[in-house]
Amino acid sequence: MAAFRLVIADDHPLFRDALRLAVSQTVADAEIAEADSFDSLCARLAAAPDVDLILLDLNMPGMHGFSGLLYLRAEFAAVPVVVISANEKASVVHRALDLGAVGYIPKSAAASEIRNALGALLAGETWLPATLYPREPSEDSGAALATLLNSLTPQQSRVLMLLSEGLLNKQIAHAMQVSEATIKAHVSAILQKLGVDNRTQAVIVARRLAGEVGETVAEPSFD
Numbered sequence: 001m002a003a004f005r006l007v008i009a010d011d012h013p014l015f016r017d018a019l020r021l022a023v024s025q026t027v028a029d030a031e032i033a034e035a036d037s038f039d040s041l042c043a044r045l046a047a048a049p050d051v052d053l054i055l056l057d058l059n060m061p062g063m064h065g066f067s068g069l070l071y072l073r074a075e076f077a078a079v080p081v082v083v084i085s086a087n088e089k090a091s092v093v094h095r096a097l098d099l100g101a102v103g104y105i106p107k108s109a110a111a112s113e114i115r116n117a118l119g120a121l122l123a124g125e126t127w128l129p130a131t132l133y134p135r136e137p138s139e140d141s142g143a144a145l146a147t148l149l150n151s152l153t154p155q156q157s158r159v160l161m162l163l164s165e166g167l168l169n170k171q172i173a174h175a176m177q178v179s180e181a182t183i184k185a186h187v188s189a190i191l192q193k194l195g196v197d198n199r200t201q202a203v204i205v206a207r208r209l210a211g212e213v214g215e216t217v218a219e220p221s222f223d
Contacts, residue, residue, distance in 0.1 A: 003029050008033070041060075052122065053122060069101060
């Protein structure tokens with residue numbers, strides 16, 4: 001039996017290869033699975049949820065910024081998630097932590113730093129970039145929003161993601177294989193939990209989560 005089971009979720013094959021190498025150098029007998037989209041990641045976790053760590057790219061297809069992380073933390077709460085991203089903004093790092101990530105690894109980090117991070121995370125510790133700036137007072141409202149978002153159920157998180165794509169209730173019901181009445185109930189609960197008056201305002205919140213990431217691809221270090 002493998003000592004640890006990890007899932008590398010990133011749509012760039014070269015970076016997945018680099019992470020696979022870093023994991024194998026950190027834990028020789030680790031079992032490593034890969035996903036190149038949010039949907040394939042969720043399918044992998046649904047089939048085999050006994051995972052010790054997810055290495056998650058925020059800009060993977062289907063992620064919609066932080067909405068994907070929010071859903072993973074709600075649906076697979078027992079599985080730790082570390083974000084690995086080209087975005088090194090302190091506000092983005094803090095928001096990821098607010099939404100339940102156990103760590104944040106910049107894609108620009110050297111391979112040795114990634115190995116150190118993986119070792120700490122697999123030991124149950126939190127890992128953050130050494131260059132992370134303290135939270136700014138202006139970020140307090142973001143932390144409050146994260147608290148509200150964390151109150152959503154997995155189904156409500158998924159509905160919020162699909163709302164942000166511009167889908168109608170009927171389309172969301174089809175995608176989630178439930179009745180339209182169920183979706184209407186989820187939307188009502190979302191509005192109440194987020195303290196907004198209508199679905200347009202809820203969509204603005206969801207798109208704000210995606211827009212905060214605004215990730216540009218950086219060249220990862222494979223040294």
